[in-house]
Amino acid sequence: MKKIIIDPVTRIEGHAKITIDIDADNRVSDAKIHVTQFRGFEKFCEGQIYSQMPALTARTCGICPVSHAISSIKACDTLLGVTPPQAGINLRKIINLAQILQSHTLSFYHLSSPDFIYGFDAKKEERNIFKMMQTHPQMAKDGIMLRAFGQKIIQTLAGKRIHPDGLVPGGVEKNLDEATRDTLLAEIPNAIRISQESLAFFKTNLTKFQKEIDSFGVFPSLFMALVDEHDNLEHYDGKLKIIDSEGNVLQEHISPEEYKEFIGEAVEEESYLKSPYYKPMGYPQGMYRVGPLARLNVAKACGTARADNELLAFKALNAGKPVLNSFYYHYARLIEMLYAIEKIEALLKDEATLGEALHRTSKILKTRAVGCSEAPRGTLFHDYEVDKNGIIQKVNLIIATGNNNLAMNAGVKQVAQTFVNAEDVTEGALNRVEALIRCFDPCLSCSTHALGIVSSNIELRDHNKNIIQIFKRN
Amino acid sequence: MRVIIGYGNKLRGEDGFGIDVIEALQKQELPNTKLLSTMQLTPEIVLELLEATHIVFVDAAFSQTDHYALACSREIQKDATLSHHIAPQTILMFLSTLYEKEPTYEIFSMLSANFDTIEDKRSYQRSLNAVVAYLSILKS
Numbered sequence: 001m002k003k004i005i006i007d008p009v010t011r012i013e014g015h016a017k018i019t020i021d022i023d024a025d026n027r028v029s030d031a032k033i034h035v036t037q038f039r040g041f042e043k044f045c046e047g048q049i050y051s052q053m054p055a056l057t058a059r060t061c062g063i064c065p066v067s068h069a070i071s072s073i074k075a076c077d078t079l080l081g082v083t084p085p086q087a088g089i090n091l092r093k094i095i096n097l098a099q100i101l102q103s104h105t106l107s108f109y110h111l112s113s114p115d116f117i118y119g120f121d122a123k124k125e126e127r128n129i130f131k132m133m134q135t136h137p138q139m140a141k142d143g144i145m146l147r148a149f150g151q152k153i154i155q156t157l158a159g160k161r162i163h164p165d166g167l168v169p170g171g172v173e174k175n176l177d178e179a180t181r182d183t184l185l186a187e188i189p190n191a192i193r194i195s196q197e198s199l200a201f202f203k204t205n206l207t208k209f210q211k212e213i214d215s216f217g218v219f220p221s222l223f224m225a226l227v228d229e230h231d232n233l234e235h236y237d238g239k240l241k242i243i244d245s246e247g248n249v250l251q252e253h254i255s256p257e258e259y260k261e262f263i264g265e266a267v268e269e270e271s272y273l274k275s276p277y278y279k280p281m282g283y284p285q286g287m288y289r290v291g292p293l294a295r296l297n298v299a300k301a302c303g304t305a306r307a308d309n310e311l312l313a314f315k316a317l318n319a320g321k322p323v324l325n326s327f328y329y330h331y332a333r334l335i336e337m338l339y340a341i342e343k344i345e346a347l348l349k350d351e352a353t354l355g356e357a358l359h360r361t362s363k364i365l366k367t368r369a370v371g372c373s374e375a376p377r378g379t380l381f382h383d384y385e386v387d388k389n390g391i392i393q394k395v396n397l398i399i400a401t402g403n404n405n406l407a408m409n410a411g412v413k414q415v416a417q418t419f420v421n422a423e424d425v426t427e428g429a430l431n432r433v434e435a436l437i438r439c440f441d442p443c444l445s446c447s448t449h450a451l452g453i454v455s456s457n458i459e460l461r462d463h464n465k466n467i468i469q470i471f472k473r474n
Numbered sequence: 475m476r477v478i479i480g481y482g483n484k485l486r487g488e489d490g491f492g493i494d495v496i497e498a499l500q501k502q503e504l505p506n507t508k509l510l511s512t513m514q515l516t517p518e519i520v521l522e523l524l525e526a527t528h529i530v531f532v533d534a535a536f537s538q539t540d541h542y543a544l545a546c547s548r549e550i551q552k553d554a555t556l557s558h559h560i561a562p563q564t565i566l567m568f569l570s571t572l573y574e575k576e577p578t579y580e581i582f583s584m585l586s587a588n589f590d591t592i593e594d595k596r597s598y599q600r601s602l603n604a605v606v607a608y609l610s611i612l613k614s
Binding site for chain 1: 485512513514516517518520521567568571572573
């Protein structure tokens with residue numbers, strides 16, 4: 001009985017290690033991802049004034065600060081009893097979608113595409129972004145261009161690319177003028193071209209990865225996401241909907257304020273990452289998935305023409321039932337990128353977007369509020385309690401990556417059992433274990449509210465949890 | 475065109491050195507010079523460098539000794555992943571490989587181990603003044 005440890009795990013956002021337990025028959029008995037960082041945002045936010053929360057919580061992460069700012073300002077809106085003007089809502093939606101676009105682009109082009117181009121068994125030195133620049137320069141350029149477009153929108157509308165300060169309770173700080181709007185609209189056709197070519201590339205190459213498709217986190221689970229009033233894809237507003245692996249609706253029309261009735265948060269000894277679960281089914285049976293795969297499984301349609309076309313093909317993968325293969329997170333992510341660009345275009349063309357974008361107010365009307373939005377990696381909750389002066393008394397954050405913790409662990413175990421041979425641990429097998437995690441595109445900085453370091457290790461352990469071998473991953 | 479990129483985080487004490495240098499340079503009217511200020515070097519920044527014939531990177535670099543000394547930290551990216559931050563050398567590789575651009579470059583790294591506060595404000599300012607003077611006099 002021995003144990004394999006992958007530490008650090010590479011090409012993810014944050015620090016983690018993976019342990020693989022080997023039994024006496026040299027078979028994988030268990031595998032787990034351990035998130036080894038801690039920062040304690042929920043605690044040190046206590047005592048701060050509510051208006052600091054968007055800026056403070058955005059510092060949780062350098063990749064998705066916008067998502068935290070969006071959930072935070074929505075919670076602050078509720079504390080103040082303010083409804084942003086339509087322009088403010090539209091601009092927030094555009095900024096949120098730009099964040100999803102730039103984050104998904106990073107995940108696909110910079111972190112995962114080397115696996116799709118060179119295969120999971122390619123040598124490490126030939127399976128990276130630098131090799132990709134040499135062999136697929138246009139694709140590398142497209143990745144840069146698309147991410148830059150998302151960043152430009154955030155910078156233009158919210159002030160800065162990273163940790164923007166234009167997202168505030170009551171709306172956004174700056175109105176959008178026609179000239180700026182037209183500048184952004186001019187870049188839409190190229191962004192759509194890139195997005196469609198990326199989808200075509202991915203779909204064309206799918207046949208090469210049938211074994212990974214069939215073994216990367218394929219299991220029944222629940223799926224949770226926000227949807228709009230027509231059950232369509234929604235990233236900014238809407239109600240929570242939870243379905244099972246057959247597509248049966250377990251909960252719908254849930255207001256995010258009620259999340260505690262349905263979501264429990266378990267803590268495991270070996271990880272700083274919390275394990276949320278669907279309360280009515282208990283822990284750990286109430287495992288659910290969030291993020292692009294869950295959103296496309298839960299939504300009936302995207303609501304934009306090109307993305308809806310792609311969604312039809314996506315839903316056909318499992319004859320209209322929820323797609324259970326975690327490998328298809330990548331596929332869903334690419335469809336969401338296309339959707340985000342189309343939706344940004346529609347929102348920019350909406351004349352209401354050019355109106356006054358901010359209602360200013362500062363009187364606390366409520367002492368508890370929940371802000372919820374769909375971040376790139378899934379549903380994000382900011383739950384604040386304040387006193388009558390707006391001083392934060394209590395904070396609870398449920399982060400997208402945390403929602404997926406149970407599913408990531410189940411997936412790691414499945415991949416390890418499929419590919420890891422304890423007598424001959426290959427680079428390809430270890431890369432696949434990591435690649436399963438990359439399907440979920442976890443942001444460990446966010447989920448543990450921890451410092452962002454991109455690295456992880458894999459540990460091989462015996463049945464007594466003694467380390468037999470450690471595989472350093474960078 | 476010369477492009478000067480200052481990068482760092484002003485909320486992290488002396489890590490904000492590059493940003494402070496750019497803020498000081500913005501008060502001068504440097505000819506044929508573009509000033510960029512960013513928290514981290516990220517791949518998409520190459521799109522702002524396509525017209526550059528000369529690039530100056532200004533940053534703080536971790537060191538246990540010689541605090542506030544100016545050095546040239548040619549940080550080598552150890553892994554082949556791109557995420558929060560990439561090294562100047564990687565930016566130059568992007569420019570060369572993808573866009574056939576080969577600008578000359580300089581790197582100014584102020585050595586520091588203080589990423590909570592600016593510990594010695596006088597020494598910090600002295601380093602800042604030295605870089606600003608060099609970039610505004612010698613290269614303008």
